[in-house]
Amino acid sequence: MKNGTNPEADRDQKICLSFNVEGGNFLSAGEASIRLKHTLQHIGYPASLIRRVAVAAYEAEMNIIIHADSGVLKAEVTPEAVTIWAEDKGPGIEDIGLAMQEGYSTAPNYIREMGFGAGMGLPNIKRCADIFEIETHVGIGTKIRIVIFNKQKTN
Amino acid sequence: MVLTEVIRLLSAEVICGHDKINLQVESACAGDLLSDLLTFSHNKTLLLTGLTNPQVIRTAEIIDLAAIIFVRGKRPNGETLQLAQEKQIPLLVTQLPLYECSGILYSAGLREDTSKETREEAKES
Ligand SMILES: Nc1ncnc2c1ncn2[C@@H]1O[C@H](COP(=O)(O)OP(=O)(O)O)[C@@H](O)[C@H]1O
Ligand SMILES: [Mg+2]
Numbered sequence: 001m002k003n004g005t006n007p008e009a010d011r012d013q014k015i016c017l018s019f020n021v022e023g024g025n026f027l028s029a030g031e032a033s034i035r036l037k038h039t040l041q042h043i044g045y046p047a048s049l050i051r052r053v054a055v056a057a058y059e060a061e062m063n064i065i066i067h068a069d070s071g072v073l074k075a076e077v078t079p080e081a082v083t084i085w086a087e088d089k090g091p092g093i094e095d096i097g098l099a100m101q102e103g104y105s106t107a108p109n110y111i112r113e114m115g116f117g118a119g120m121g122l123p124n125i126k127r128c129a130d131i132f133e134i135e136t137h138v139g140i141g142t143k144i145r146i147v148i149f150n151k152q153k154t155n
Numbered sequence: 156m157v158l159t160e161v162i163r164l165l166s167a168e169v170i171c172g173h174d175k176i177n178l179q180v181e182s183a184c185a186g187d188l189l190s191d192l193l194t195f196s197h198n199k200t201l202l203l204t205g206l207t208n209p210q211v212i213r214t215a216e217i218i219d220l221a222a223i224i225f226v227r228g229k230r231p232n233g234e235t236l237q238l239a240q241e242k243q244i245p246l247l248v249t250q251l252p253l254y255e256c257s258g259i260l261y262s263a264g265l266r267e268d269t270s271k272e273t274r275e276e277a278k279e280s
Contacts, residue, residue, distance in 0.1 A: 026208075030214070051219075058213075116189055116190065120190035124193055
C-alpha cells in the first residue's frame with residue numbers, strides 16, 4: 001500500500017487515507033497524523049474535532065513506532081465521522097487493563113528521553129474517541145479502531 | 156500576552172520565526188512529557204520545555220502550539236530547527252530554568268488554560 005498523497009473522494013464524500021508506519025522510525029513519526037489533520041482542515045471540519053482526531057491518531061501512530069515492528073494507519077473521513085484504524089505487526093499487549101491505566105508504560109528509557117512513554121497514549125486515545133476498540137494478540141500484533149463523530153456537521 | 160513580552164521577560168533569544176514575534180499567546184504549558192502536553196494544551200498556547208528533539212515540533216503541529224521556548228539554554232539540533240522552519244513555528248531559547256520561567260510568566264498573567272472542563276465540553280459539543 002502506498003502512503004496516501006491524494007485523498008480519493010468518492011460520490012458519498014468519503015475520503016480514505018492510508019499510511020505505512022514503520023516501527024522505530026522516529027524521523028517521520030507524526031507525519032501520517034499531520035496529513036490526516038490537514039485533510040480535515042481542508043474540508044472544514046470543526047477545530048475542536050480536528051484536535052481530538054489529531055491527538056488520537058498521533059498517539060496511535062506513535063504506539064506503532066514505539067512498540068511495534070510495522071503497521072498501517074488508515075482513516076475514513078465522512079461528513080458524519082472520522083474512523084481511524086491503527087493496525088500493527090508486533091509484540092501485542094499482554095494485559096490490556098494494565099495498558100489502559102494512566103502512567104503504565106513499558107517504553108524503554110531512550111523513548112522517555114524523547115518525551116514519549118508517559119503511559120498516557122491509550123488513555124488519551126480513549127478520552128478523544130467516541131468509540132474505541134482494541135484487539136491484540138501477543139506475538140502477533142495490535143489493532144485499534146477509533147471513531148470520532150462530527151456532531152456539528154460540516155454540510 | 157504578545158510573544159515579544161515573553162521574549163523580554165525571559166531574556167529569550169529567537170532562533171526560528173523572527174517574523175512571528177508579534178503573535179498573541181493566550182496560555183502556556185510546561186513539561187517534558189509529550190503525551191501529557193497533548194491532553195491539556197489549547198490553541199495559542201506557548202510550550203516551555205527542555206526537550207529539543209524533532210518530536211516536539213510534530214507535537215506542536217498536532218495541537219497547534221503557538222511557539223516553543225527551550226529552557227536552561229538548551230538548543231535544538233539541525234533537524235528540529237529545520238522542521239520548525241518548515242512548519243513556521245517560532246522557537247525561543249532562554250537560559251532560565253523551567254521553574255523560574257513558569258513563575259515569571261505566571262506572575263505576569265499568563266496562565267495555563269482551563270484543563271479538564273474544556274476538554275469534556277469539546278467532546279460534548
Ligand atoms: N501497538 C502496541 N503494540 C504493543 N504494545 C503496545 C502498543 N500500544 C501500547 N502498547 C503497550 O501498552 C502500554 C501503554 O501504552 P500507552 O498508554 O500508549 O503508553 P506509552 O506508549 O507511553 O508506553 C505501552 O507501554 C505498551 O506496553
Ligand atoms: Mg503510547
